[in-house]
Amino acid sequence: MLMNADALAEVLGASDAVLFDFDGPICDVFRGLPAPGVADELAALLIARVPALEARARATDDPMEIHRLSPEGGGDALKVVETALTEAEVAAVSLAGLPVDGSVQALHAARESGRRVAVVSNNSGECVRRYLFLHGLLEVVDEVIGRPHLRPDLMKPSPHPLLTAASSLDVAPDRTVLVGDSVTDIEAARAAQARSIGFANKPGKRASLTEAGADAVVLDMRSIASALT
Incomplete structure (x- = not known):
């Protein structure tokens, strides 16, 4: 249509x-591995490195928004979040149907x-x-x-x-x-x-x-x- x-x-x-x-x-993408759970995991990684970002990281259930936020935590936080996001995406597409x-x-x-x-x-x-x-x-x-x-x-x-x-x-x-x-x-x-x-x-x-x-x-x-x- x-x-x-x-x-x-x-x-x-x-x-x-x-x-x-x-x-x-x-x-x-996240049909078999729900995005909110991935976002929670990414948020935990980011918060562990930059506690000041907790409120903003917990305010979204979109993994991409966590990734967009991560540069504010510095280069290390960005690398950790992007690596974890990529690993989650690769796992997710295997379950996506x-x-x-x-x-x-x-x-x-x-x-x-x-x-x-x-x-x-x-x-x-x-x-x-x-x-x-x-x-x-x-x-x-x-x-x-x-x-x-x-x-x-x-x-x-x-x-x-x-x-x-x-x-x-x-x-x-x-x-x-x-x-x-x-x-x-x-x-x-x-x-x-x-x-x-x-x-x-x-x-x-x-x-x-x-x-x-x-x-x-x-x-x-x-x-x-x-x-x-």
């Missing part, structure tokens, strides 16, 4: 590369359409490659651009990962389109002068992704596969 078939066709037609966010459009419905078809359709294909994620490149390997998708993807090492400030909504992907694929940023399920994905695409397709996989996301400026919004990844074929 999609909101506007013409908008989706126009966006894809103007793109030479399709960039897929990982957690949401392809994989529910099958890819999101329609995502395999969308990846193959993008590749078979002659476009370059990349996964651009705030998750570690290690966990993305592990998951793609487990599900026979690694060869469908030209590039995996994971979380910048020890630089949470360069994660989306920074345009850095998208610009890195475009450069690696040898495609102009404005000839790429990012498929993402979060407002930060849409913001990153706008900052990189790329197009964006919002994947509204939960109630309320249609409105938030549209308001953020997504060029098209789909409710099912199969819509992207259909538009590409």
